Amino acid sequence: MSEGEAPKRGRRRKGTADARSAIVDAASAEFLANGYDATSMRAIARRAGVDPALVHHYFDDKASLFAAAVEAPLKPQELVKLALAAPRDRIGETIVRLVVEALDAPAARDRVRQLVRTALGHDFAARMLRQFIVREVLGRIAASLDVPDAELRATLAASQIVGLMVIRAGIRAEPLASAPIDVVVARVGPAVQWHLTGFGPVDTSEAPGE
Structure with missing residues (x-):
C-alpha cells in the first residue's frame, strides 16, 4: 500500500487490537445463523471484514474457532489427543473424565452451564452442539479406532456425552x-x-421404511 493510501474499508490487518475479537464475534453470528456444519472459515472472514488468512492466523481450524466462540473449557483437538493416547480399553473412561472435569472446573462452570441451557431452550443450538461434538470430537476418535460403523458409533457415544x-x-x-x-x-x-x-457392525440393509 503506497504512502497515504487508506486501507480497504472493513478490513482489519494482522496485529490490530480488535481483529481477533471481531473474528470471534463473526463466528458466533455465523454459527447461530447457519449451524456448525454449514459455516465456513471464509464466511466468517467475510462477516468479520478480514482476509481469510487472518482467521487462520488466530485459529487453526473451524473447531478451535467454535470452541473460542462458545468459550469451551476444553479444546476439541486436546480432548481427541488425550483420549487416543489412553489404552484402547480405557478410551471411554478417559473421554468421560475429561468432559466432567471440564464441566466442573470453577473457571468454566458458569459459561458451560449457560451453553448447555441455551441448547436446551433452542433446537437449533442443540443441533449445532451435537454436530460439533460428533464431527470434531467423537467422530475423529471413532475414525482413528479403525472400527466398522464409525459414524454410527460416534453418534451413539455423543448421545451419552x-x-x-x-x-x-x-x-x-x-x-x-x-x-x-x-x-x-x-x-x-x-x-x-x-x-x-x-x-x-450393524446391518441396516433392512431398516424400517426402506
Whole structure:
C-alpha cells in the first residue's frame, strides 16, 4: 500500500487490537445463523471484514474457532489427543473424565452451564452442539479406532456425552449433578466405550421404511 493510501474499508490487518475479537464475534453470528456444519472459515472472514488468512492466523481450524466462540473449557483437538493416547480399553473412561472435569472446573462452570441451557431452550443450538461434538470430537476418535460403523458409533457415544452434559451441567439433576467424578466415570465410561468399540457392525440393509 503506497504512502497515504487508506486501507480497504472493513478490513482489519494482522496485529490490530480488535481483529481477533471481531473474528470471534463473526463466528458466533455465523454459527447461530447457519449451524456448525454449514459455516465456513471464509464466511466468517467475510462477516468479520478480514482476509481469510487472518482467521487462520488466530485459529487453526473451524473447531478451535467454535470452541473460542462458545468459550469451551476444553479444546476439541486436546480432548481427541488425550483420549487416543489412553489404552484402547480405557478410551471411554478417559473421554468421560475429561468432559466432567471440564464441566466442573470453577473457571468454566458458569459459561458451560449457560451453553448447555441455551441448547436446551433452542433446537437449533442443540443441533449445532451435537454436530460439533460428533464431527470434531467423537467422530475423529471413532475414525482413528479403525472400527466398522464409525459414524454410527460416534453418534451413539455423543448421545451419552451430550446427555451427561445436560443432566450434570444444564438441569443439574441430582444425584448425578453432584456425584463424584470417579463415580460418573465408572458408570458412564463403560457405556461410551461400548458404543465406540464393544460391538460388531450393524446391518441396516433392512431398516424400517426402506
